Amino acid sequence: MKRVWIILATVAASAVILVIMFWRDREPRYHGRALSAWIDDAKHAEFDAASIYTMDPKWQAASNAIYEIGTNALPTFLKWAFAKDSRPKAAIADWLDMHPSLHFRIRDETEWQTMATVGFELLGDKVESAWPIFVQYTYSEDSEWRGAALTWLDDTTESRIYE
Numbered sequence: 001m002k003r004v005w006i007i008l009a010t011v012a013a014s015a016v017i018l019v020i021m022f023w024r025d026r027e028p029r030y031h032g033r034a035l036s037a038w039i040d041d042a043k044h045a046e047f048d049a050a051s052i053y054t055m056d057p058k059w060q061a062a063s064n065a066i067y068e069i070g071t072n073a074l075p076t077f078l079k080w081a082f083a084k085d086s087r088p089k090a091a092i093a094d095w096l097d098m099h100p101s102l103h104f105r106i107r108d109e110t111e112w113q114t115m116a117t118v119g120f121e122l123l124g125d126k127v128e129s130a131w132p133i134f135v136q137y138t139y140s141e142d143s144e145w146r147g148a149a150l151t152w153l154d155d156t157t158e159s160r161i162y163e
Contacts, residue, residue: 027076033065044058070126071126082145093106120155131157134156
């Protein structure tokens with residue numbers, strides 16, 4: 001009887017993993033790598049005050065990849081920009097952060113929003129097509145989303161004003 005339960009538990013766990021794998025949102029890919037992998041590369045690029053990131057090969061490769069993905073990356077960036085963790089997810093992420101010996105991390109809303117910021121920066125002038133969506137969010141009933149939308153508008157229009 002114990003053996004039957006082990007087999008059923010294994011089958012159930014496998015089914016759950018398969019459902020998660022096939023039903024999760026797919027990120028755009030470039031040269032076989034997911035958008036988030038390119039953003040991670042850009043986030044870990046070497047920073048040089050004189051040339052900012054422009055000389056780092058990781059930054060250059062990520063910049064080229066994001067620019068090639070182009071506006072196809074916008075839905076993913078917008079999802080990340082306005083990410084909001086549920087209470088259980090936030091609690092689990094906090095608990096995991098307090099137990100680094102487990103070597104397991106969940107990206108929280110702040111990390112997703114940081115990735116969106118890097119992505120918007122790498123997207124360059126193509127980010128302008130997201131401005132109407134940012135404007136829509138400025139009318140949201142959620143004050144955090146209104147503030148985030150204004151921040152995104154400010155961040156993505158700032159460099160365009162002086163061009």
